[in-house]
Amino acid sequence: MQAKTFIRMSGLGGQGVVTAAHILGSAAVRSGLLSTVNPFFGAEKRLAPAESYVRISSQTIHERGEVLFPDIIMIFHPHVITLGKSYTMPFFDGLQKQGKIIINAPEPLPLNESERAQLAALNARLYYISATRLALEIAGTELSSNIAMLGALIAVTDLVSQQALEEALAERFGGTKKFVASGTTAALDDVLKSKFTKLAQLMDKNIALIEQAKSSIQEHVI
Amino acid sequence: MITQKIVDPDYLFFQSERSKMFITGSEAVSEAIKRANVDMAIAYPITPQSESMHLVGDLYAEGYLKDYFRGENEFSVMSAVAGAAMGGVRVFTATGGPGTMRAFEMFPTWAGARLPVVCAFFTRGVNSPLTIQPDTIEMAYMLDTGIMIFHAENAQDLYDMLLKAFVIAEQPEVHIPVGVFADGFFVTHTRDEVSTAPADLKLPAYDPYSSPVPVMDMNNVPLRQMRDPFVMKSNFISYAAHASWQQEVAAAAQRARRYIDHYLGGLVESENPGADIMIVASGTAVSQGRAAIIAAAGEGIDVGLLKIKCLRPFPTEEIKALTRHCKAIIVPEFNRIGWLAREIKAVVEDNSKVVDGPRVFGGMTMPTEMILESIRRCSA
Amino acid sequence: MKSDLWQISPGFEEVMPAEYRELVDNGPFGKKLGVADMGTFKELLEEHPLCAGCGLALSLRLTLIALPNPEDTIIVGATGCSSLAFPQVSVHNIHSLFGNQNAVATGLKRALSLRFPGQVKDVVVIAGDGATCDIGLEAVVHSWFRGEKLATIMLDNEAYANTGGQESGMSRIGTVLNMAPQGKKFSKVNFPEIAKAAGCAYVAVAEPSRPKRLEQAVRRAILVAREIGPAYVQLFTPCPTNYKFKPSETLSLIKKREQEGVFQTMEYLSPEAEAYIKQIEEAKR
CATH class of the missing domain: 3.40.50.920 (Rossmann fold)
Known part of the structure; x- marks a missing residue:
């Protein structure tokens, strides 16, 4: 992998955008890399725009705050693009050359001429995954869409191994210690846990979801 | 029942084994307070501070602190913190941005009353329209309140500075408050690697009678402060009392330098x-x-x-x-x-x-x- | 308090001020004195710098005499006329700011409970009507909501007196005062009812023309606060300077108000407080 990979995740509040970033950062640290993770600095409200950022590197990471120039962009909900529910417009603003975009949508979204031209000029690679549908089908709750997105991510990058991701997931939901990204994510964690009768079930279903997501992601030629 | 071993501050900071944790700045606050032998903490929610005081509340529930409650606003919280410090316990709180401004009247009085309060400030903008975004403008207002001001670069600094702040603030020749500032969100909500001392170690307890001013407990002299109140008098004695005390508070901060050099490795x-x-x-x-x-x-x-x-x-x-x-x-x-x-x-x-x-x-x-x-x- | 704490170290007797030596020789600590003993012992308040005829000064003096355990009482005050007297009071007392007295007292009481478990450490708040009803309302009422074990005493002179006679929430409707040039436009706040609703286990209104009744209210409040929960005492303390009557008429003004039916004393005890006070007072007999 390149020395530094900066990732921007955009979605709607309650989708687990912040949680996904924290799990990915933990997985990176478990893989012996360095990472910093932070959310967009706003009042988090469910269905309002939410953004989080992950930096992964083999060297010390000094930069703080929002990732303005991402190597990877993950879009957790079509409305980020179609309704402009985003803090960053257009959704690929700042994307670096050869950058990757992963979008959660049941079918490719209509991009206009200019958008396609800009993405082509960057040699960007665009992927789609129906993460919400997979989450509902396999984990039985759309709260797991973020896990499907992480599964999709590891299918098209070698940032972290699946094992590291699973360990980070177990740490997040399995431990007795509260994993705090923010007060509201802590509350949603409790909701998520209540959807699974047993913690083991939560883990098993989410691991199955990661597997399914890996094989379901599809590249869309720009 | 939590059992922690009391160790010398130098041991806790410099000699004990360190382990790495991948945690947010808010969690770093909790890790510091866990090892700080704090008696009491008082909380009030404000973004981006709230998570840190939630976690301190969890420490109380686990038995690391003896008392914890949510006050009614930041001015009252800072006042209650002052009362607790005057009563002779080690006390902690945190705020930021508009909370800092709401409580502002208290900070010069903390310094003037020689209270070794440690407070974390997580900076946030204070303009209208309302903002919750990071901005360090409140630090400009805080600079000349008489309290000592440390500024953390990241979660590691925040952990180290908070723990060390108690030790520096409580030196008898210093004995003034320390504000440990960290940039809201950039530090509080950012997950990063932090190296920490073992969780079964903690600082020695605060000795209230190391205070250079009387503890308000009716267990020490003097029982009467003065023969004639200078508070609102216009006379030379009054002017001289206030002037010399302001200088003394400033001098106390200067006397902290050697402890800051020792514990923080310099200013x-x-x-x-x-x-x-x-x-x-x-x-x-x-x-x-x-x-x-x-x-x-x-x-x-x-x-x-x-x-x-x-x-x-x-x-x-x-x-x-x-x-x-x-x-x-x-x-x-x-x-x-x-x-x-x-x-x-x-x-x-x-x-x-x-x-x-x-x-x-x-x-x-x-x-x-x-x-x-x-x-x-x-x-x- | 350790019993020898107020003693003078040998060799220092000569240099200590006369009024302090008097306090050592003839003070109230550990003696369980009361208003009936006035004039026979050295009081906690050494003179006072307040106006002639000040109802607040007299009430403060009586309150200090009424403290059940002065040797283990810490007072939290606030800005106002009373803050001029407190530096001359011989118990530890705090004047922090204007309006934060119940918040400071909350922290102090909790700290002392941690440091002296099982020992008597009475934290008593004594502040004016402006400090209690106006600027400090939030801190006062929230300390009651939380059930803090504090006795809160309002010295009600129906105005901001120290700043020159401005209207307060406790001034009566129609009264012309500074900042109410056309007369106050809303009624005197019914603070005792607020105290009851906010959870005080003991509420009383008293005044200094009946020292015994005032003493009883203060004592009961402190005892209830020690064991049961928050307590509130409102003392009517007329201000001759700002209300422009003769200093000699302070007590007669209280009586006149009573005759006119616009002032009355009251006492409320929660059932728990009542049982507790009854038990203590019967044990004494």
Whole structure:
């Protein structure tokens, strides 16, 4: 992998955008890399725009705050693009050359001429995954869409191994210690846990979801 | 029942085994307080501080603290903290932005009453329309309240500075409050690696009778403060009492220097100190500066860094000495007014070489490129 | 308090002020004195710098005499006329700011409970009507909501007196005062009812023309606060300076108000407080 990979995740509040970033950062640290993770600095409200950022590197990471120039962009909900529910417009603003975009949508979204031209000029690679549908089908709750997105991510990058991701997931939901990204994510964690009768079930279903997501992601030629 | 072993501060800070945790700044607060042998904490929610005091509440529930409650607003919380400190216990709280402003009247009284309160401040903008975004403007207002001011660069600093703040604040010849500042969100909500001491160790308890002023417990003298109240009198004795006390509080901060040197390794820290261009910064701006220095090196430009860890007492001599040789001093800041640039200009011998900025405000992240631009202009 | 704490170290008797030596020789600590003993012992309040005829000064003096355990009482005050007298009071007392007294007292009481478990440490708040009803309302009422074990005593002179006679929430409707040039436009706040609703286990209104009744209210409040929960005492303390009557008429003004039916004393005890007070007072007999 390149020395530094900066990732921007955009979605709607309650989708687990912040949680996904924290799990990915933990997985990176478990893989012996360095990472910093932070959310967009706003009042988090469910269905309002939410953004989080992950930096992964083999060297010390000094930069703080929002990732303005991402190597990877993950879009957790079509409305980020179609309704402009985003803090960053257009959704690929700042994307670096050869950058990757992963979008959660049941079918490719209509991009206009200019958008396609800009993405082509960057040699960007665009992927789609129906993460919400997979989450509902396999984990039985759309709260797991973020896990499907992480599964999709590891299918098209070698940032972290699946094992590291699973360990980070177990740490997040399995431990007795509260994993705090923010007060509201802590509350949603409790909701998520209540959807699974047993913690083991939560883990098993989410691991199955990661597997399914890996094989379901599809590249869309720009 | 929690069992922790009391150890010498030097052992806890410098000799004990360290382990790495991948945690947010808010969690770093909790890890520090867990080892700080704090008696009481008082909380009030405000973004971006709330998570830290939730976690301190969890520590109370687990038995690490003896008392904890939510006050009714920041002014009352800071007042209750003062009452607790006057009653002789080690007490902690945290706030930020509008909370700092709401409580503001209390900070000079903490210093004046010689209370060794440790308070974390997570900076946030204070303008209208309302903002919850990071912005360090409140620090400008806090600089001359009489409290000592440390500024953490990241979660590691926050953990270290909080723990050490208790030890520095409680020295009998110091015994004034310490505000440990960290940039809201950039530190509080950022997950990063932090190395910590074992959780079964803690600082020695606070000794209330080490205070240079009487503890308000009716278990020590004097029972009467004065024969004639000078509070609202206009006479020479009154003026002299107030004037000498203000000087004494300021002197207490100066007497803290040797403890800050010992525990924090100095009021400042430098990187590549001989360079012609120096970045002088505190807080998150230091991290952005470090990234800019690496980028500048890639362009063949040699840049050094002076990180200010302690703003009160102010490292006047250190800044003078470390910037005397250089041609340009760049002061990146996360506020509109440039209070740090003002402070630097007031102490360097030739203040025409101080570059006023770059600055971002309103919550913006400072792109490394912005500092790099300033560097390029200075080297041209 | 350790019993020898107020003693003078040998060799220092000569240099200590006369009024302090009096306090050592003839003070109230550990003696369980009361208003019936006035004039026979050295009181906690050494003179006072307040106006002639000040109802507040007299009430403060009586309150200090009424403290059940002065040797283990810490007072939290607030800005106002009373803050001029407190530096001359011989128990530990705190004047922090204007309006934060119940918040300071909350922290102090909790700290002392941690440091002296099982020991008597009475924290008593004594502040004016402006400090209690106006600027400090939030802190006062929230300390009651939380059930803090504090006795809160309002010295009600129906105005901001120290700043020159401005209207307060406790001034009566129609009264012309500074900042109410056309007369106050809303009624005197019914603070005792607020105290009851906010959870005080003991509420009383008293006044200094009946020292015994005042003493009983203060004592009961402190005892209830020690064991049961928050307590509130409102003392009517007329201000001759700002209300422009003769200093000699302070007590007669209280009586006149009573006759006119616009002032009355009251006492409320929660059932728990009542049982507790009954038990203590019966044990004494």
